[in-house]
Amino acid sequence: GKASRLTACISSQVGCPMRCTFCATGKGGFARNLMPYEIIDQVLHIQEHFGARVSNIVFMGMGEPLLNLPSVMQAQDFLNKTMGIGARHITISTVGVPNAMGKMAQYNTQCTLAISLHAATQAAREAIVPSAKAYPIQAIMDDAEQYFKSTGRRVSFEYTLLEGVNNSLEQAAELAALIRARDMAAHVNLIPWNPVDESEFQRPSRNSVFRFKKILEEKHISVSIRATRGLDAAAACGQLRNMYQKNPLLEDISNVATVA
Template sequence: MLAATTEPQLESKSDNARSDDDSPQEIAVVPLLGRSIEALTEWVIQHGQPAYRGKQLHQWIYQKGIRSLDEVTVFSKKWRAEVSGFPVGRSHIHHRSESPDGTIKYLLRLRDGLIIEAVGIPSDKRLTVCVSSQIGCPMGCDFCATGKGGFTRNLETYEIVDQVLTVQEDFQRRVSNIVFMGMGEPLLNTEAVIGAVRSLNQDIGIGQRMMTVSTVGIPGHIRRLAEQQMQITLAVSLHASNQALRTRLIPSAKQYPLSALLDECRDYVKMTGRRVTFEYILLADLNDRSEHAAELASELRGFQSHVNLIPYNPISEVDYQRPSRARVEGFTQQLKDKGIAVSVRYSRGLEKDAACGQLRASKAAETISTAS
């Protein structure tokens, strides 16, 4: 069943805006979204309701997509009045940008007024949501628009789950796939990400095998993820075929050598029985040459893995360029010739502000310009 059909509220406040209803005390309360049916049952019992009301509340939150407890009409008006101020945990759409191919990028305003990005990517057979795990990103990757905007804070589990419900409501279509490839480094927010994966699976009904968690690699955290024994796909942002080049592109690689990262990925395969996907952004004349393909093939030979090549999506802050299609095809063929499983992922929604972090940055700039 699809979530509620009510139109999400459109907002035009600045990134740091806070609604009049969101006092610091209210924001400190952990909302209901993201809680399991068992946790919701415990909550309704604590608030004077019989246990069976927990299942009803679960249905209204995850299937009907309520934004306020006032909407739960199966509960008495008296009880709804008593708990009406308790937050469900839904965001509001601050801005919505649709590409001709149907991809929709959302800026979502959270309860504290901060803004995050989420993306809905439709196809004939599936609807994928690209979710954020942090507000901004502390990793500082040189080619990434999100990293240029700095880091604010981690997202809570409910703030991640809300992104999926929001996209599902707006598309009026069930979400089938989740990729943690939006703003932020998921493995710097592991607890909330794991909580979101479990809620999206158990509460919304999206299979774990339909979820991908992307990371540049945080020492020890890939093993932590493996210990959870989840059926997700691990996608490691490699982006380079040797340590020197990777350090140039990803500052954190200085503390995490490529050899150590790959060893931890091999441990992940052994612990979970699932292959690792390696993301490799192709940057013209930087990491897309024949020698880079040969190095990459050498590192991954015999590895239970798959390589996703991603032609670069240019941003205004740096001078990196997208390689030609011929260069992309040549790199791909060289990996195939050496027995490496590989595919090319051409980004959807390549029009204005397509790269992750760009839309949020552009709207912030507009706000500043308007206020000047």
């Protein structure tokens, strides 16, 4: 039979500065970038815990990987070449950092780029992804198309479905049009939103998720629905935050006295 898959969802930063409205990590603020060894160590820890080899890696834990690109790519290189995890089984996710996709393409990696889109228009995206103001959606699509042309690798688009915010059938059609306007191979990953404390959002019904998917399929967009794992431990997509952490992480740690 097929070898069992063990996917490690790993972090690239402690906290995250991007502050996406539906994500618990963003509510906690940002502390620092992780070093390459700290990224690799997460994978080793998971292998030790499960007593099995990690087969797939997604940089979808805490942090914006493209804001820590040198460390992420160094770790990715080690995971691929030294630990033998296929580059095509490694996905690096980004909410969008200007000029970073081009830099990532220069590493000549075969790993997958996943762009957290979450909306198909600039106005809708700005409402849920504050960093979108600095990086218009058409510029993201330009860079995604260029990434595909540079690497030949299909680009994934992550789309968290928020009830009544971005999950209408009209928005599904807009998403399809946005992608079809581009000359690139693409895949859409639909992620039903996972509950986060103190959040105004709601998880969409199963039916509405399938209706959204059906419209994309009718428009010939490759699409899948992300299976939710980790809800019971509050470790599902967008839930990663220390439950003991009541205050946001320090934005600037340089002015804090350290104990020698």
